[in-house]
Amino acid sequence: MDAYQQLKMLSAQMNLEPAEEADGRGGVSMPKLSPAKEDSLCVGTAQLGGGQKIKLLKTLLTSACERNCYYCPFRAGRDFRRATFTPDEFARTFMALQQKGIAEGLFLSSGVAAGGSSTQDKLIDTAEILRGKLGYRGYLHLKVMPGAEREQVERAMQLADRVSINLEAPNTRRLQELAPRKQFIEELVQPLRWIDEIRRTRPGMQGWNGRWPSSVTQFVVGAVGDSDLELMQTTDYLYRQLRLRRAYYSAFTPIRDTPLENVPPTDAWREHRLYQASFLLRDYDFQLEDLPFEKSDQNLPLDTDPKLAWARMNLLEPVEINRAERRALLHIPGIGPKTADAILAARRQSKLRDLSSLTKLGIAARRAAPFILLDGHKPPYQHTLW
Numbered sequence: 001m002d003a004y005q006q007l008k009m010l011s012a013q014m015n016l017e018p019a020e021e022a023d024g025r026g027g028v029s030m031p032k033l034s035p036a037k038e039d040s041l042c043v044g045t046a047q048l049g050g051g052q053k054i055k056l057l058k059t060l061l062t063s064a065c066e067r068n069c070y071y072c073p074f075r076a077g078r079d080f081r082r083a084t085f086t087p088d089e090f091a092r093t094f095m096a097l098q099q100k101g102i103a104e105g106l107f108l109s110s111g112v113a114a115g116g117s118s119t120q121d122k123l124i125d126t127a128e129i130l131r132g133k134l135g136y137r138g139y140l141h142l143k144v145m146p147g148a149e150r151e152q153v154e155r156a157m158q159l160a161d162r163v164s165i166n167l168e169a170p171n172t173r174r175l176q177e178l179a180p181r182k183q184f185i186e187e188l189v190q191p192l193r194w195i196d197e198i199r200r201t202r203p204g205m206q207g208w209n210g211r212w213p214s215s216v217t218q219f220v221v222g223a224v225g226d227s228d229l230e231l232m233q234t235t236d237y238l239y240r241q242l243r244l245r246r247a248y249y250s251a252f253t254p255i256r257d258t259p260l261e262n263v264p265p266t267d268a269w270r271e272h273r274l275y276q277a278s279f280l281l282r283d284y285d286f287q288l289e290d291l292p293f294e295k296s297d298q299n300l301p302l303d304t305d306p307k308l309a310w311a312r313m314n315l316l317e318p319v320e321i322n323r324a325e326r327r328a329l330l331h332i333p334g335i336g337p338k339t340a341d342a343i344l345a346a347r348r349q350s351k352l353r354d355l356s357s358l359t360k361l362g363i364a365a366r367r368a369a370p371f372i373l374l375d376g377h378k379p380p381y382q383h384t385l386w
C-alpha cells in the first residue's frame, strides 16, 4: 500500500468517529460528512475565524490503539485493517496533498500506541516537521492524547491553531461505563486545565502565529444513561472556568463488534438541543439553573427549543424592547448577541415601534413578538407561528 492509499484508508476510518459540528465563533466549522467510502479522504469544508473557507483533511496518524473504549471503532482487539504513518511520512504525504490543492488544513488525531505520552510525541514530531522542515503555515488542529504531559501540551500549543481533548463523558462515573481505561480527571480534564493555565500565564507570543490556540472537546451522548443536566454541568464548567471555545456533542451511534453494538442510537434531536443549550450558556448569559430540564429524566425537552421553553415558563410579562438591558434582550426568543447589540444601537437613535423595525435589524421578529412590548404596545402575532 503506498502512502496516499494509506492516508485514504486512515482518513476514511477517521470518518467513523463522530464529526465536528459547525462553530459559530472564530474557530473552524466542520459540517457533518457523509459516510466515507473505504478509499475516500475525509475532507470537509471548514470556516476559519475570519470567514475564510478551507478544505480540511481529518485523519489519524495511526488507527492502531491499545485502549478499549466501548464506543470506538479503533478499540484494541477489534478486527479491521489498521494503518500507521511515521511522522515524516505523514507530513510529506499531507504536503503533497496540500500542493495539489486537495487539502488546505489538517485535523490530526491518533490511536494510542505505547502510551499517551509516546503517541503525543509522534503528533508533535509530525507538527514540527510540517511547521519547521516543510514550512506549512496553514490551519492545524492537533489532538491531545490521554496521558500527555504538561510540557507536551504546551509544545502542541506552540504549533497548532486549535488543540482538543475529548472528555467523551460528563463525569468519572459515566466515563467508567464508556471507556474504563481512561481516567476522567487525571488524563482528560487536567490537560484542559493546563491549556487554560498556559493561556492565562504565558505570553501569547509563544503560541503559533503569536497567539495561543483555542481549545475544544467532545462528548459521546446517550450511550450509558448520561443526562443532559450532567452534560450541561460539565459544559458550564468548561466554558466558565477553562474558557473552552466550544463543546461538541455527538449522538451515540452503535458500531458493529464493540461492547455497545446493541445499544440503540441516540435521537439526533437530542444532540441538536444540547448545542442550543450550550450556546445559551456560552453566548446568551443563561445560567445552568435557567435551562428547562425535565424533572423526570433531567433531559431537555426534545420537541422545543430550550430558549423558547424557558421563555414560555418565565416571560409571563412582556419585555419592553426600548428599555430592557442587554441580558434581558438576550433571553427573548428570536434575539441573539448580535441583534441585541443592534437593538441597543438603534434605540439610541429613535424608539423601536413596530415589528418591521426589528426585522430590519435581523431579528426573528415573529418569534420575539409574543414576549415583547414595543413602546408600550404588544405587537400583533399569531400563536401558530411560535
Ligand code: SF4
Binding pocket: 065, 066, 067, 068, 069, 072, 073, 074, 075, 076, 110, 111, 112, 179
Ligand atoms: S483511546 Fe481513542 S482511538 Fe483508542 S479506543 Fe479510545 S477513543 Fe478509540
